Amino acid sequence: MTKLRIAMVAGEASGDILGAGLIQSIKKRYPNAKFEGIGGDLMRAEGFESVVPMDKLSVMGLVEVLGRLPELLSIRKKLRHAFIKNPPDLFIGIDAPDFNLNLEFHLKQAGIPTVHYVSPSVWAWKSKRIYKIKQSVDLLLALFPFESRYYEPTGQDVVCVGHPLADLIANDPNLQDVKTRLGLVGSEKVVALLPGSRTSELKYLAEPFLEAAKLLQITHPDMIFLLPAANQKRWEWIKKLIDEKFSDLNVRLLLNQSREVMAASDAILIASGTATLEATLLKKPMVVAYKMAALTYAIYSRMMKTPYISLPNILAGEKLVPEILQNDVTPQRLASEMEKALLDKDYQDRLAERFTQINQTLKLNADERAADAVISLLQEKGVLTCSQL
Template sequence: MQPLRIGIVAGEASGDILGAGLIRALKQRYPEAQFEGIAGELMLAEGCDSLYPLERLSVMGLVEVLGRLPELLRTRRRLIRHFIDNPPDLFIGIDAPDFTLGMERALKAAGIPTVHYVSPSVWAWKRKRIFKIKHSTDLLLTLFPFEADVYAPTRQNLRFVGHPLADVIPDQLDLDAARQHYRPESVASLVALLPGSRGSEIKYLARPFLETARWLQQRRSELHFVLPAANQRRHEQLQQLIDAEFTDLNLTLVLQGSREVMAVADAILIASGTATLEACLLRKPMVVAYRMAGLTYRIYSRMIKSPWISLPNVLAGEEMVPEVLQQRVTPEVMGPLVLRALEDETYRRRLQRVFAVIGEQLRQNASERAADAVIELLESRRAER
């Protein structure tokens, strides 16, 4: 019997985390299973064969995508042709819906079972996408419990699996080691700065985050800041900026380690994205910021239906953490909000209680549940044949 072959495509670092956990869980059941597609470092470590580099897919924003659109479309066409010519037993697209759903639809039409892991944010904007998703995928794996209701009109085959981050945070953190490495005893108060991992995020957020650190330091000289760089390239970019303009800061730039840095921080200034969920699961007060090209924001802002953009607020159903967008991303706006996150003990205690409840809701052994649902789909298709 031929080993199980699964096509799998992740579009960014958060998808790499999900993909690695799912591959690991599937291999527990099918040790000889083969995986190929687009993978990051974590998926590669689990034995996935990457046909294209993941970083070429990791681009945000409507305007920003335009310059890369020919390459993205070409890559997708080649992947579709590859999988149609060499059909896998199943194809899994992880997040990156603008890229993966088109693949899923073509492969499903060719008779290949398809799975989409992570619901697009249809609850926030472009709700009519639920019909496209229904035509594109045989199984939708969702991370959050409220998402099932959104898909009721299409009777989508859907499984809530929880979020893998909730299964590992904070259990897999060595807090003593993290403190020794990132928070010496001489540091009284620590603020983590996380301006994002993408080039566009560094472009729009790194300088205002560092300016906010300076604003804070002028008011509380004992503060220390730690800035984790997602990879070597981002580390070099940030180091150049710091050397040129911010040598006066009580700042440590580190390579990776963002989760550990957040775990030992007293407050976090953070770009909107998956990292905010990590901070939530760590029960940390944070200020969430985001800035993008003006035209991109004008287009998005007209389509977004949710009152919040950050996952902690969406999951709480109320504004637990402040959100600062576009032209408001300034030290004068963000600085006082970070101070409140540091100093308001009543607020900090309430936030920790709410975030603890969210963690319990999402802690579902997600990778195992996702693997169970994938295997169920595979077995049902084999029975049909």
């Protein structure tokens, strides 16, 4: 039986989800396949061998990256040398384009087939990146249907696979009766607070989110706030903040369980990112916020070519949910927008209808489609023959 060896690099939690699903689907066809590189807990649970903790790559923002640049470059150089010296059958870079595209370029030049899973946001900024992608990537796996057209100028091989979260959430038994399992049996309103999983996100958003919750609690004293921490380290950081400044707030700090927390909530205050897609698929009213270093924001804001930053608005092509950025991220503004999300029934009904439509465009059995596309590439490159399928 063919024993594939596939190298992968995922840089954050969303990539870990994609990588784990893809590994599962490939292993259905090739149970002896070996996977190695950089990945998180979900990928490791599927037998993936991570040579570096995924947290090492989880950094966002131009200014924030500078302090970590020597370490990141060193990790990438070591991976490049290791994979060229002992070539895998395939390399798959999962998101993290600033890290992965350069690595993919060198590996492709060395004759290793390359896949990039998740289209960089070429529709929002760095549109000329499509030429670098063409040089670096044999196959691009896109999550959203609208993305393929942006690669037409280069003739890039693009396969839209949909989003695995649409499949996961639709079939997740853990989301049934989640309020009961979390001990939320009353009629009080439940608000989820998701200030992000990265250190930089928590630095800028955790305190304003908790301050907004305090304002909401004044007018809604029975309101319950749920805050899921991404890992033990984040849990300890947030717990210290709550103990020092928000001990009078009715907030429950949980470890992981972000999806369950969102499913149990009536509305969500959330950092821009993949979690907003989960909230969309769960059909939850939300207020999206983001804040970063002032210099990083000044650079990014000049580069942006789209009027929206949050996935629900980008996918809908209209402003469905509020987006509060940078200096506008104040407790008062956040609390005011959350009031509408919690209490405006007509608004909630319209959101649910539009979110259902988005769900239908993304629920395409993504893990299987991605595995099919990868295997087709391996056939095309001669790594696999039809008799081995």
